[in-house]
Amino acid sequence: MTEDILINGPITQAVISSRLAMLGSRKNSGGHSVFIGQVREDIQDGRKVKAIEYSAYRTMVIKETENIISMIQSEFNDVKSVDILHSVGIVMAGEISMFVLISASHRHQAIEACSKTVELLKEKLPIWKKEIFEDNTHEWEQNPLA
Amino acid sequence: MEIKVLFFGVLAEVTGSSHKHYRNIESFRDLRLRIEDDFPEIVHYYYRIAVNNDLINDDPVLKEGDEIALLPPFAGG
Numbered sequence: 001m002t003e004d005i006l007i008n009g010p011i012t013q014a015v016i017s018s019r020l021a022m023l024g025s026r027k028n029s030g031g032h033s034v035f036i037g038q039v040r041e042d043i044q045d046g047r048k049v050k051a052i053e054y055s056a057y058r059t060m061v062i063k064e065t066e067n068i069i070s071m072i073q074s075e076f077n078d079v080k081s082v083d084i085l086h087s088v089g090i091v092m093a094g095e096i097s098m099f100v101l102i103s104a105s106h107r108h109q110a111i112e113a114c115s116k117t118v119e120l121l122k123e124k125l126p127i128w129k130k131e132i133f134e135d136n137t138h139e140w141e142q143n144p145l146a
Numbered sequence: 147m148e149i150k151v152l153f154f155g156v157l158a159e160v161t162g163s164s165h166k167h168y169r170n171i172e173s174f175r176d177l178r179l180r181i182e183d184d185f186p187e188i189v190h191y192y193y194r195i196a197v198n199n200d201l202i203n204d205d206p207v208l209k210e211g212d213e214i215a216l217l218p219p220f221a222g223g
Binding site: 097123126140 | 152154155156159196199215217218219221
C-alpha cells in the first residue's frame with residue numbers, strides 16, 4: 001500500500017529537506033530529479049490569486065498513486081524510487097503544493113521519469129483546486145487533460 | 147439498497163455538501179434521477195463517476211453499500 005501522499009497545507013522547506021536528506025542512503029542511484037510545484041500569483045480579469053484551496057478524494061488518490069508508480073517503474077527500469085507529496089487545504093501564493101523526487105541509476109531516466117510522473121499526477125489524481133483572489137472571490141480551475 | 151454519494155470540487159459547492167446517503171435505490175439511473183431532483187443545478191456541470199474508487203464509463207450495476215463519487219475535471223499540481 002502506498003503511503004498517503006497528501007499533506008495538510010503547504011509543503012514546507014523542512015519536509016523537502018528531510019526528503020533530500022534521505023538521498024545519501026540510496027547508494028545504488030547516480031542521479032535524482034526533483035519537481036517542485038508552487039502556487040503562482042496569477043492575475044485573472046484584474047484579480048490577483050492570493051491562495052489555492054486544494055481538496056482531494058483521498059482513498060482514490062492513494063489508489064491512483066499506486067497505479068502511477070507502477071506505470072513509471074515498468075516504463076523506466078532504471079528508476080529506484082518515486083517520492084510524491086501533494087498539498088490539501090490552503091496554500092498561499094509562493095508556497096509549495098507539489099513535490100516529486102525520482103532516483104535512478106542514471107540521469108536520463110531520472111529526468112524523464114520525473115517529467116512523466118508530474119504529467120500523470122496532474123491527469124489522474126482526483127484533486128481539485130479553488131483559486132482564491134485578493135478580493136476573496138474564487139474560481140474552480142481544471143487541468144487541460146483531466 | 148443504500149448508496150453513499152460523494153461530491154467533490156465545484157460539485158461540493160453546488161450541492162452544499164460533501165456527501166449524502168440515498169436509501170431504497172433500485173439502479174444507477176434511479177440514483178442519478180434522485181441526485182438531480184435534489185440538486186437541479188448539477189446538470190449544468192461536467193463530471194465523471196467513480197464506484198468504490200474506480201472510474202467507470204458505463205452505467206454500473208450497483209450493490210448495497212457502494213460508494214459513488216461525482217468527480218469534476220481534476221486540477222492537481
